[in-house]
Structure formats: C-alpha cells, structure tokens
Amino acid sequence: MIRRVLRSLTLAVAGTVIVAGLSSTPAQAANYKWDGMDPYATECGYDGVAVDDATVTYQGREVVYVWLIYSRACRTTWAEVAAASGYSDWSAKGYIHRNQDGKRLYLSYVRNNSSGGVWVRYTPMVNDAGMSSYAAATYTGPQYPWVKTRSY
DSSP: HHHHHHHHHHHHHHHHHHOOOHHHHOOOOOOOTTTTTOTTTTTGGEEEEEEEEEEEEETTTTEEEEEEETTTTTTEEEEEEHHHHOOOGGEEEEEEETTTTOOOEEOOOOEEOTSSOEEEEOOOOOOOOOOOOOEEEEEEEEEEEEEOOOOO
8 A cells, every 4th residue: 555655656746846847947048137027128128139930831831930139239039920910820839949059049039020910929038148049839639840040
C-alpha cells in the first residue's frame, strides 16, 4: 500500500515537472535589465526596428509573419507576430529566445498596427546587450511549421 502511494505521488510530481518544463525558461536563464518588460510601455518600442523576419507558409500560402525587433536605445529585442489576411491573429503563436541562456518569453501583448487595422501580437523584451536572440512563430495546428528569424 505504501509503495503504491509513493509511486502515485512520484508520478504526479514527475508529471508536474514535465508540464512546467514545457512552458518555462531554463533554470539557468538570467534576469537582466528590461527582461520581461513591455517594449511599448517602457518606450523602448518607439525606436524598435525589424532586423529580420520570417514567414510561416502552408500549401503555398502565407499564414503568419514574425519579426525580430531591436531597440538601439534600450539594447533589447522582442518578437512581433501577425497573421496573414484570412487567418486569425489569435491563433498565431510566437516567442523571443535569447541564445546565451535560453530565456524564452511568449506572446503576451497586442497592439493595433496603424496601417489598416492589423492586430500585432508581441512578446516582452529580452536584454540583448552583448548577446543574441531570435524570434519564432507558428499557427495553431500540427500541420503548420515553426519558423524562426536569424539571430541578432
């Protein structure tokens, strides 16, 4: 009886660790200035420029666009993601990934692009001073591939 309870408890704890591991940043990821902050609330977003981009395509159609945005003033990066016409912006998934420590932050914010009502979802920032990062995105559904930008 005690063995069965211990085994059940071990499986439950192991399951929790696995689930937590899928959605979190590696334990060794550091927290630097600007990490996890909204680029537009901090005004870092106002000098942000797209340094690279990638497009999710499926059966020859563009589905999702992802941009790696860099702020020279704050020395940070973040990902911005938008769905192509005919696809739901809310079904796009994306993240920013810092290469040095594996810090990964997922889409958390949304803003209306001023050029025609396109909703752009974006991640919190990661500090990029002396480091590199990339942006990645996909669309909901197993048939859609993940794409990523080059590191910057």
